[in-house]
Amino acid sequence: MRIQFDPINLYAGMVGESHGLTPAELRIARPEALAALRDFQAAARQDVYGFPHLPFQKSTATSILDYAEEVRGTYDTVCLVGIGGSALGAWALDCALRGPHPVQGRFSKKFPRLVILDNVDPTFILDALQSMDPRKTLVCVAAKSGATAETVSAFLIVRDWLENELGAKKARKRIVAVTSEHRGDLKEMADSEGYTTFYLPENVGGRFSVLSAIGMAPAALIGLDIKKVLAGAAEMTGLCWKKDLKVNHALNAALHHYLILTRRGKSVQVAFPYSNRLWGTAFWFRQLWAESLGKALDKDGKQVNAGQTPVAALGTTDQHSQVQLYMEGPNDKVFTFWGVDKFENAGGIPKVKTGRAAFDYLGGQTLAKLLNAERKATAAALTAQQRPNCAFTLDRVDEVHVGAFLQLMEFETAFMGQLLNIDAFNQEGVELGKKFTFGLMGRRGYEEFSQQYKAYEQKRSKIVVR
Amino acid sequence: MRIQFDPINLYAGMVGESHGLTPAELRIARPEALAALRDFQAAARQDVYGFPHLPFQKSTATSILDYAEEVRGTYDTVCLVGIGGSALGAWALDCALRGPHPVQGRFSKKFPRLVILDNVDPTFILDALQSMDPRKTLVCVAAKSGATAETVSAFLIVRDWLENELGAKKARKRIVAVTSEHRGDLKEMADSEGYTTFYLPENVGGRFSVLSAIGMAPAALIGLDIKKVLAGAAEMTGLCWKKDLKVNHALNAALHHYLILTRRGKSVQVAFPYSNRLWGTAFWFRQLWAESLGKALDKDGKQVNAGQTPVAALGTTDQHSQVQLYMEGPNDKVFTFWGVDKFENAGGIPKVKTGRAAFDYLGGQTLAKLLNAERKATAAALTAQQRPNCAFTLDRVDEVHVGAFLQLMEFETAFMGQLLNIDAFNQEGVELGKKFTFGLMGRRGYEEFSQQYKAYEQKRSKIVVR
Numbered sequence: 001m002r003i004q005f006d007p008i009n010l011y012a013g014m015v016g017e018s019h020g021l022t023p024a025e026l027r028i029a030r031p032e033a034l035a036a037l038r039d040f041q042a043a044a045r046q047d048v049y050g051f052p053h054l055p056f057q058k059s060t061a062t063s064i065l066d067y068a069e070e071v072r073g074t075y076d077t078v079c080l081v082g083i084g085g086s087a088l089g090a091w092a093l094d095c096a097l098r099g100p101h102p103v104q105g106r107f108s109k110k111f112p113r114l115v116i117l118d119n120v121d122p123t124f125i126l127d128a129l130q131s132m133d134p135r136k137t138l139v140c141v142a143a144k145s146g147a148t149a150e151t152v153s154a155f156l157i158v159r160d161w162l163e164n165e166l167g168a169k170k171a172r173k174r175i176v177a178v179t180s181e182h183r184g185d186l187k188e189m190a191d192s193e194g195y196t197t198f199y200l201p202e203n204v205g206g207r208f209s210v211l212s213a214i215g216m217a218p219a220a221l222i223g224l225d226i227k228k229v230l231a232g233a234a235e236m237t238g239l240c241w242k243k244d245l246k247v248n249h250a251l252n253a254a255l256h257h258y259l260i261l262t263r264r265g266k267s268v269q270v271a272f273p274y275s276n277r278l279w280g281t282a283f284w285f286r287q288l289w290a291e292s293l294g295k296a297l298d299k300d301g302k303q304v305n306a307g308q309t310p311v312a313a314l315g316t317t318d319q320h321s322q323v324q325l326y327m328e329g330p331n332d333k334v335f336t337f338w339g340v341d342k343f344e345n346a347g348g349i350p351k352v353k354t355g356r357a358a359f360d361y362l363g364g365q366t367l368a369k370l371l372n373a374e375r376k377a378t379a380a381a382l383t384a385q386q387r388p389n390c391a392f393t394l395d396r397v398d399e400v401h402v403g404a405f406l407q408l409m410e411f412e413t414a415f416m417g418q419l420l421n422i423d424a425f426n427q428e429g430v431e432l433g434k435k436f437t438f439g440l441m442g443r444r445g446y447e448e449f450s451q452q453y454k455a456y457e458q459k460r461s462k463i464v465v466r
Numbered sequence: 467m468r469i470q471f472d473p474i475n476l477y478a479g480m481v482g483e484s485h486g487l488t489p490a491e492l493r494i495a496r497p498e499a500l501a502a503l504r505d506f507q508a509a510a511r512q513d514v515y516g517f518p519h520l521p522f523q524k525s526t527a528t529s530i531l532d533y534a535e536e537v538r539g540t541y542d543t544v545c546l547v548g549i550g551g552s553a554l555g556a557w558a559l560d561c562a563l564r565g566p567h568p569v570q571g572r573f574s575k576k577f578p579r580l581v582i583l584d585n586v587d588p589t590f591i592l593d594a595l596q597s598m599d600p601r602k603t604l605v606c607v608a609a610k611s612g613a614t615a616e617t618v619s620a621f622l623i624v625r626d627w628l629e630n631e632l633g634a635k636k637a638r639k640r641i642v643a644v645t646s647e648h649r650g651d652l653k654e655m656a657d658s659e660g661y662t663t664f665y666l667p668e669n670v671g672g673r674f675s676v677l678s679a680i681g682m683a684p685a686a687l688i689g690l691d692i693k694k695v696l697a698g699a700a701e702m703t704g705l706c707w708k709k710d711l712k713v714n715h716a717l718n719a720a721l722h723h724y725l726i727l728t729r730r731g732k733s734v735q736v737a738f739p740y741s742n743r744l745w746g747t748a749f750w751f752r753q754l755w756a757e758s759l760g761k762a763l764d765k766d767g768k769q770v771n772a773g774q775t776p777v778a779a780l781g782t783t784d785q786h787s788q789v790q791l792y793m794e795g796p797n798d799k800v801f802t803f804w805g806v807d808k809f810e811n812a813g814g815i816p817k818v819k820t821g822r823a824a825f826d827y828l829g830g831q832t833l834a835k836l837l838n839a840e841r842k843a844t845a846a847a848l849t850a851q852q853r854p855n856c857a858f859t860l861d862r863v864d865e866v867h868v869g870a871f872l873q874l875m876e877f878e879t880a881f882m883g884q885l886l887n888i889d890a891f892n893q894e895g896v897e898l899g900k901k902f903t904f905g906l907m908g909r910r911g912y913e914e915f916s917q918q919y920k921a922y923e924q925k926r927s928k929i930v931v932r
Contacts, residue, residue, distance in 0.1 A: 013929045023930060084786025101567035102581055103594040115568055119783045120840070122813025122833035123863070124742035128569040147824035150782050153815050153836055156829065160816040185822040192820075206786075267796055268734070268775055276590035287787035294791025307795030309734055311777055316616050317585045319899060320550025320672075321753035325760025327895035329773030330733055347588025349619050350626040354658075356651040358613035361909040363622065367588035370619055370907060374586070377902030380922045384898060397589070429793035432850060433785060436843030441836060443827040456846045463479045464489060 001235050001404050002395035005249035007256045009379060010334070015386040019266075019331055021259050033255040034243060036418035041241060049425060050203035051410050054211035055234035055403070060198065061216060061226055067176075067196060068220040075138040075174075076109050078221045079128070080116045081155045082142035082214075085206020086178070087118035088284040089215035089406075095280030096402045097224050109136070112222045117154045125154055134165035140218050142178040144200055144209075146186025149437060176221075178213045205425055207288045208410050211403070225399050232403030240411040250411035253390070257334065257412070258419040260388055261308050266334040269308050270326065273338035274315035274375040277397045282312035282338075285409055292413045292424040299421050306420050316374045323378065327385050335382060335389035339375050342396045343368045467701050467870050468861040471715035473722045475845060476800070481852040485732075485797055487725050499721040500709060502884035507707060515891060516669035517876050520677035521700035521869070526664065527682060527692055533642075533662060534686040541604040541640075542575050544687045545594070546582045547621045548608035548680075551672020552644075553584035554750040555681035555872075561746030562868045563690050575602070578688045583620045591620055600631035606684050608644040610666055610675075612652025615903060642687070644679045671891055673754045674876050677869070691865050698869030706877040716877035719856070723800065723878070724885040726854055727774050732800040735774050736792065739804035740781035740841040743863045748778035748804075751875055758879045758890040765887050772886050782840045789844060793851050801848060801855035805841050808862045809834045 012020035044052045080090055094114045098104055107113035115128055139158055143151045162171040177190035181199035190197045198213035209215065211233050216226045236250075245252040260266045269289065271282045294307030313322050315337070326333060347367030354360060362370070382389050392408075394401045417424025439449030478486035510518045546556055560580045564570055573579035581594055605624055609617045628637035643656035647665035656663045664679035675681065677699050682692045702716075711718040726732045735755065737748045760773030779788050781803070792799065813833030820826060828836070848855050858874075860867045883890025905915030 007931060008926050008929045011929050011931070014926065026931070083783060087783075088787065099593040100590070102570070102579060103590065103597045104568070105593070105597040113568060119742055119780065120813075120833045120837050121740070121742045122809045122811055122837070124566070124569065125813055125833060126811055127565040127571070131569045131571040145824075148786075149824075149828065149836065149840075150786075152825055153828050153833060156816050156818060156825065157813065157833075185820075185824040188822060189820060189825070267798060274587070276585055276587045283787075290788050290791035290795070294793075294795035296794035305794065305796050307791050309775075309777065309791065309795070309799070311775065314585065317549060317553075319896065320614075320616075321554065321749075322756050323899060324893045324895040325756035325773050325775065327760075327898070328762035328771065329756070329760035329775070330771050332733060333775070343588045345588055345592055347586075347591055347623070350622050352622060354651075354655060356654060357910070358611075358615075358651040359618055359622065359655070361904075361907060362615065362619050365907060367586045367591060367619060367623075370615065370903075371586050371588070373906035374615075374899070374903050377906055377919070378899045380902050380919055381899035383922065427790045429790040430785065432793070433789060433840070433844045433847035436846050437836075437840050438827075440839035440843055441827060441831060444823070453843070453846055456849065460474050460480065463474045463477050465473060465477070465492070 001232055001400050003236075003249060003401065003404055003408060004393045005253050006391045006393065007252070009383045009389045010256055010260055014383050015388050019264055019386045019388050021256070021263065025259055025263060026255070029255060029259055030245070032419055033245070033251055033415070036254070036415045037241075037243065037251055040414050040418050047203055049414065050201045051208035051211070052237055052240070054204065055230045055237055055407065060213055061230055064198060064213060064217050064220045064226065071138060071221075073109050075112055076107050076136045077113045077115055077132045077138070078140060078218055079132060079137050079158060080114060080140045080142065080218045081151055081158055082116070083118045083148060083150045084287060085209050086142035086144070086151065086214055087116050088287055089210025090114065090218040091116055092210065092280040092284040092406065093215060093219045093224060093229065093402065094222060096277045096397055097399060098222065100276050100279055114218060114222050117158065120150045120153050125157060129158070129161055134162050137162070138174055138176065138221060140176045140178065140221065141186065142214050143186050144180050144184070144206055146179050146184035146189070149441070176217060178217050207291055210284065210406050228399035229403035232400035233407035236404035236407040240408065249392070250408045251415050253392070254412045254415035254419060256390060258416055260334045264388070266332060266388065267308060268311055268333040270311045270313050270333055270335045271338065272313045272315055272335055274371055275338065275340045275397060276314065278338055278340070279312070279314055281402070281405065282314070284406070286310045286312055288409060288413050291427050292417055293420065293422065294429065295422040296429065299423060304422065306422050315378065316371060319374065319378060326382060326387060331387060333387065335387065337375055337379060337389065337391035339372065339391055339393040340397055341393055467698055467866050469702075469715060469867065469870055469874060470859045471719050472857045472859065473718070475849045475855045476722055476726055480849050481854050485730055485852045485854050487722070487729065491725055491729060492721070495721060495725055496711070498885060499711070499717055499881070502720070502881045503707075503709065503717055506880050506884050513669055515880065516667045517674035517677070518703055518706070520670065521696045521703055521873065526679055527696055530664060530679060530683050530686045530692065537604060537687075539575050541578055542573050542602045543579045543581055543598045543604070544606060544684055545598060545603050545624060546580060546606045546608065546684045547617055547624055548582070549584045549614060549616045550753060551675050552608035552610070552617065552680055553582050554753055555676025556580065556684040557582055558676065558746040558750040558872070559681060559685045559690060559695065559868065560688060562743045562863055563865060564688065566742050566745055580684060580688050583624065586616045586619050591623060595624070595627055600628050603628070604640055604642065604687060606642045606644065606687065607652065608680050609652050610646050610650070610672055612645050612650035612655070615907070642683060644683050673757055676750065676872055694865035695869035698866035699873040702870035702873040706874065715858070716874045717881050719858070720878045720881035720885060722856060724882055726800045730854070732798060732854065733774060734777055734799040736777045736779050736799055736801045737804065738779045738781055738801055740837055741804065741806045741863060742780065744804055744806075745778070745780055747868070747871070748780070750872070752776045752778055754875060754879050757893050758883055759886065759888065760895065761888040762895065765889060770888065772888050781844065782837065785840065785844060792848060792853065797853060799853065801853065803841055803845060803855065803857040805838065805857055805859040806863055807859055
């Protein structure tokens with residue numbers, strides 16, 4: 001397993017002192033990084049945070065694989081009902097290891113398709129139902145608390161759709177639940193209806209749960225080798241506890257991203273994979289980074305409004321969409337390229353002699369060479385414009401490297417939270433919107449928020465716009 | 467056709483004076499908006515900019531539809547080879563009018579799938595080839611200049627793949643080219659090999675080209691009703707020339723976005739559709755806004771580094787990913803909700819009596835109600851946190867409204883360019899990266915950039931990171 005981190009284009013020597021870091025700044029901040037490592041490790045050892053332990057929970061993986069073996073060949077589609085952390089990890093794995101839609105090819109019982117119901121758009125849900133056959137679909141419903149309105153609504157519809165075709169008794173055998181072991185409405189429902197159930201440890205939050213049953217159950221059900229994914233993550237976990245910044249890329253990247261955010265004000269981080277297979281991972285990362293670090297208060301209760309806006313961009317595609325802005329717009333971004341060194345097939349471009357300059361120089365070369373030349377060229381061009389950038393490079397995109405990379409990102413995020421002195425593991429900010437929704441949907445106990453919403457609408461009606 | 471713009475939550479009365487606009491600011495700036503309209507209209511009348519005229523070019527639409535009729539039923543896949551403006555418009559239309567992948571359902575000769583090759587990742591291209599049958603694939607290659615390295619490379623591979631199966635002569639009959647009428651390597655290749663060819667007007671740039679043959683040819687080939695799309699766009703065009711800001715939503719939205727960017731420093735715009743069908747449109751918009759407005763110099767040659775970073779977020783999905791940051795992180799964003807009023811089927815949630823509070827209040831309601839309650843709740847919650855936000859609302863997502871909305875966005879972008887005093891129609895910033903790529907790929911004439919790249923690598927090797 002080989003993943004590198006290259007921070008050189010973040011330095012003043014490459015992008016100037018207004019936008020780049022000085023070696024002295026790094027030297028001074030290094031003890032902060034080591035303190036972050038120490039404090040986070042102490043908390044993880046006391047089981048405050050569970051994600052570092054997930055790659056080592058062999059019994060969960062074994063029970064998932066046993067179940068997957070048992071049902072194999074009885075479905076051509078896995079319908080995952082979940083949202084946020086209960087959806088993005090599975091998407092990241094499906095995209096990285098099976099390819100992005102719509103080029104995954106025709107699905108079959110040997111090659112089950114993953115359909116993720118992560119929204120309540122009625123057209124989307126009905127399109128999805130029409131695209132699936134209830135007799136060939138295995139439903140996996142994932143929610144930590146089990147009270148998420150979106151997941152509950154979509155699940156009630158999918159459950160009904162299954163029951164109408166199979167009858168209630170058979171339908172229950174085609175539903176897998178992943179939820180909290182000790183509490184929650186989904187857990188109760190799963191118990192009373194007898195679904196096969198896998199559990200998420202209490203000390204693992206949604207966005208850090210990809211290596212728990214939340215990500216591993218759907219991954220195993222579509223036929224991915226989750227043992228290899230976990231092995232890569234386990235190896236990375238070992239590196240993430242090291243004090244040597246040359247080896248601990250998670251800590252080193254956190255330190256650099258912390259400084260470029262707080263000392264140079266780069267308020268946007270562009271995650272820039274040059275690989276369609278890593279596109280899902282970029283969206284998974286977007287949640288991890290945004291929801292963990294976007295915090296009003298620091299640990300001392302001081303208002304800080306911390307956070308960095310993550311943006312997912314795809315190379316080379318977004319060179320033809322976003323790079324004009326990245327080169328010439330406000331210099332408020334840091335770019336993190338995600339490169340891939342090796343491809344199973346480099347994609348030979350046919351030799352042609354058309355006599356046309358724009359065609360003939362490409363003939364006989366490979367797509368892999370072009371893709372990586374464009375990545376390097378884009379980094380060089382951004383550097384020439386004093387736009388700080390850095391790069392992770394994966395040796396290849398396979399189970400081991402993807403598992404390792406996911407774990408690396410989680411550790412980096414945890415370290416970044418420590419450095420910013422914020423709690424990276426809560427998400428209080430989403431509560432108000434949920435409460436207004438409950439109020440608007442007439443859920444008992446939320447009448448106060450229904451009233452507050454009405455007052456807001458009244459205030460709106462008095463704004464005069466001329 | 468009914469599309470509304472609601473700016474109320476941008477006002478100080480809702481989000482406070484630090485983050486919201488005052489009615490006086492709007493009043494003072496209104497003449498600027500009217501001048502922007504006048505100047506842009508004058509330039510468009512002189513054919514400097516072509517996109518406002520595209521909905522009225524009936525002959526292009528007719529010839530595309532004639533061709534689509536001729537080949538209908540002979541393919542189950544349209545393979546579009548193009549990148550940036552040559553890909554995003556077709557994706558936006560496919561997603562909006564046929565649904566997003568992977569829930570589009572099984573494709574057939576009556577329901578051809580659109581596969582867009584908009585990258586040179588070798589794994590992606592090879593996955594795509596494996597997912598298509600060369601005997602049932604119609605290839606559409608789209609590039610204004612025809613010199614785009616990514617499009618040329620992917621096209622040479624796809625052309626070879628077709629020829630190996632069909633022979634050169636038959637393969638040529640299965641290739642459609644969309645390019646400039648008067649110049650370029652693709653135009654020459656199309657002429658010499660005898661491809662069916664449609665043309666893009668010279669005064670229409672890639673990101674403004676969705677209503678030209680660039681977007682309309684693939685749309686018609688997958689069976690969309692492009693006449694209705696163009697009719698919606700034509701109706702919107704009429705509104706976009708009006709001086710009345712209550713009617714001209716493009717101008718009104720541009721004025722508001724201009725003020726919230728320049729007077730309140732909201733450097734990020736989150737395009738926040740509450741509709742999976744509009745997800746492709748959000749990515750299309752991302753190019754339009756970023757590439758048009760991200761400019762180093764204004765029209766007087768003054769360094770301004772203008773632009774606003776567009777971010778695509780999907781409601782409700784991203785409430786569980788990005789909203790924590792949006793609520794509590796830096797107050798540096800403006801949110802533009804894209805709502806949909808009506809759905810063909812509202813998506814009834816089955817009535818259940820499970821005795822569980824989190825389940826039973828939802829039974830008997832509809833997904834459409836929940837989706838729109840969540841949109842309104844999120845807007846209210848952001849407003850309570852003094853985060854300025856506004857909303858476009860489409861009556862429904864159909865051909866007419868999508869055509870109208872695309873045109874509205876293009877006009878808004880053009881007006882925004884006028885207000886910012888920048889050229890919204892060039893993209894000089896991407897040239898340096900292209901030149902480095904040409905240098906790295908050994909294209910003749912770019913030796914200088916190959917040398918520059920080597921000097922950059924040498925400089926990198928001297929940076930000491932301890």
